[in-house]
Amino acid sequence: MSRSDAQANRAKILVVAEEVFGAGGEGASTEEVARRAGVGIATVFRHYPTKAALLEAVLTERFTRLAGRAKAEAGAQDPGRAFFDFFAYMVADSASKIAIAEALAEAGGALDGPAAVASRELHDTVGVLLAQAQAAGAVRTDVDLPEVYALLIGASRAAYAGVGPEVRDRSLKIIFDGLATRP
């Protein structure tokens, strides 16, 4: 059993790290995380032995949360709406999370460990949403998961740039029009 103050610190570090890496990308420093969490540097490294481990913990947390949200949508009564809603949600959510978008971009390749598992889970759940939306006639049946996922990644990364919410939404609308079945 670990001490309760240690558990609290561990949790706080995770939360702060998500903010810090979200704002500054992978380049943000561990000291910044420690400072903003109100702990010493050593405490961060005690809980997460390397910077990579900390980043992995952040990503795992985030992928898992997104996958959970996607799964919840997967039960919806309107699969078309569910698909497009989740797409828009994830893009908007990534707007302040560079690290996530960066990691997503890498995810095809090099990730390993728990984060890779969580990433795959997210990927697969988006696949389910897509299949359901296609079955319901809301999304063209001649598009496949790889290109849809690529669009999702691209829109997420673009969303981080100086692009405001209005432009982001208009961009999404164009993508959605490209994905939707023709009336």
Next chain:
Amino acid sequence: MSRSDAQANRAKILVVAEEVFGAGGEGASTEEVARRAGVGIATVFRHYPTKAALLEAVLTERFTRLAGRAKAEAGAQDPGRAFFDFFAYMVADSASKIAIAEALAEAGGALDGPAAVASRELHDTVGVLLAQAQAAGAVRTDVDLPEVYALLIGASRAAYAGVGPEVRDRSLKIIFDGLATRP
């Protein structure tokens, strides 16, 4: 008049820097550039006084080249085709050029100096291509330059990720379908 060997080095450094930053992003080291160019570090810094200056030179060069290509397309007999061709060309071209895509993403905001001028020129020329394509009836008239440019940036950044050419082309096709006028 500068010595001819110095001019040759200066040019070679620019070319190599484009490769190195293209492959490794802004994080790539100046020493790497020097090594691959076959010159000493001091030589790089003599020609480009800071790393930022070197990066700016690379970006300026690249933006100017892209803008030139866009301008050439602007005279084409089929403006719709010209617009979509240039869009696809730029995305494919960015696939091996992270630094460019990153800089494009920033371009709304913080760039300054010659690179900013070149970036704006590219932006404006894309605007011309868009307007011509719309006038020719190839692109929906209810889309505007900001969202089109956002899509261009997003697609360029996504293209760098592990996404292969086939998936990239299928993603582009979806975007193009969203941009095209309905039959």
Next chain:
DNA sequence: GTATTTTCGGAGTGACCACTCCGTTTCGAG
């Protein structure tokens, strides 16, 4: 061919950052 001047190379320098060591503090069981 020699003198002069430009350019070169690479060993330094200082700042930054991931990560470690250890004396001190704090928790919680008895």
Next chain:
DNA sequence: CTCGAAACGGAGTGGTCACTCCGAAAATAC
């Protein structure tokens, strides 16, 4: 309250990287 164990903070360490200094080398002028 007391005491041992668990956890903490922050000064230190090694490595990396942007950038500088200066003696050596090479190019043009004559």
